[in-house]
Amino acid sequence: xxxxxxxxxxxxxxxxxxxxxxxxxxxxxxxxxxxxxxxxxxxxxxxxxxxxxxxxxxxxxxxxxxxxxxxxxxxxxxxxxxxxxxxxxxxxxxxxxxxxxxxxxxxxxxxxxxxxxxxxxxxxxxxxxxxxxxxxxxxxxxxxxxxxxxxxxxxxxxxxxxxxxxxxxxxxxxxxxxxxxxxxxxxxxxxxxxxxxxxxxxxxxxxxxxxxxxxxxxxxxxxxxxxxxx
Numbered sequence: 001x002x003x004x005x006x007x008x009x010x011x012x013x014x015x016x017x018x019x020x021x022x023x024x025x026x027x028x029x030x031x032x033x034x035x036x037x038x039x040x041x042x043x044x045x046x047x048x049x050x051x052x053x054x055x056x057x058x059x060x061x062x063x064x065x066x067x068x069x070x071x072x073x074x075x076x077x078x079x080x081x082x083x084x085x086x087x088x089x090x091x092x093x094x095x096x097x098x099x100x101x102x103x104x105x106x107x108x109x110x111x112x113x114x115x116x117x118x119x120x121x122x123x124x125x126x127x128x129x130x131x132x133x134x135x136x137x138x139x140x141x142x143x144x145x146x147x148x149x150x151x152x153x154x155x156x157x158x159x160x161x162x163x164x165x166x167x168x169x170x171x172x173x174x175x176x177x178x179x180x181x182x183x184x185x186x187x188x189x190x191x192x193x194x195x196x197x198x199x200x201x202x203x204x205x206x207x208x209x210x211x212x213x214x215x216x217x218x219x220x221x222x223x224x225x226x227x228x229x230x
Contacts, residue, residue: 025065025088033074036087040112041095051106051189053099062096103214106185106207113200115208133213143170143220147227164228171224174217181214 010019016030023043026033042049045061069089074082098104107117132140150163188210191203 025092026068033069033077033081033084033088035084036091041098041108044092044095045099047099049109049112050193051109052193053105055100058096058099062092065092102182102185103211106189107211110204110207110211113204115204117208117211133216136216139170140220143167143224146170147223150227167224167228171221171228174221174224178214178217178221181210181217185210185214 011022012019013027013030013032013034015032016027018027018029020028020034021043022037023039023046024034024037025044037043040049044065045058047053047058066089069085069092071082071085074085077085098108111117146163146166150160150167153160153163185207188203188207192200192207195203
């Protein structure tokens, strides 16, 4: 199977006509700016698509490229080059924001690999039991009842200290569960980075499930936090 992350079709530089990879923002022969490419965010930084990455190197390259794309460098350039500098800057910023954050980086790479990740696929509708993690079914049912009771009490101008304490405990449990998910995700990073295709597929399936669980827990945490702070 072709890995789209590693594919690079040689193209001709518009200025010097030398061939180069579509993954570069500047021609390696004449240093002229190139139009935004259709590669991955990893290729913007010349990085191998991995989940464990050198964040220091990422930041260093980001600042280096940002300086090269600064508008002052294109004050006397053609209008086309000015437009490319703006587009390349937007691409660079999007790539940096995505890759520097562990969760965004994980979701991005898995989506490139064809994984179905997002609210539209799972974890959004808490009213649908089939979307609730099996081990949380009973707790979520009771939690939703507590949330409804506290909201109703608030509307009536009443406070329920016991319900408040119970929801505070639930918030702490869910926060701990989120941390556990993050630890499990990091364990799968190495399996994906270092594994062969079957191992990567196994790790990918686990990470998709973990991301879905984390998204669901985050939604619960948001609801509890908003109710407690109301």
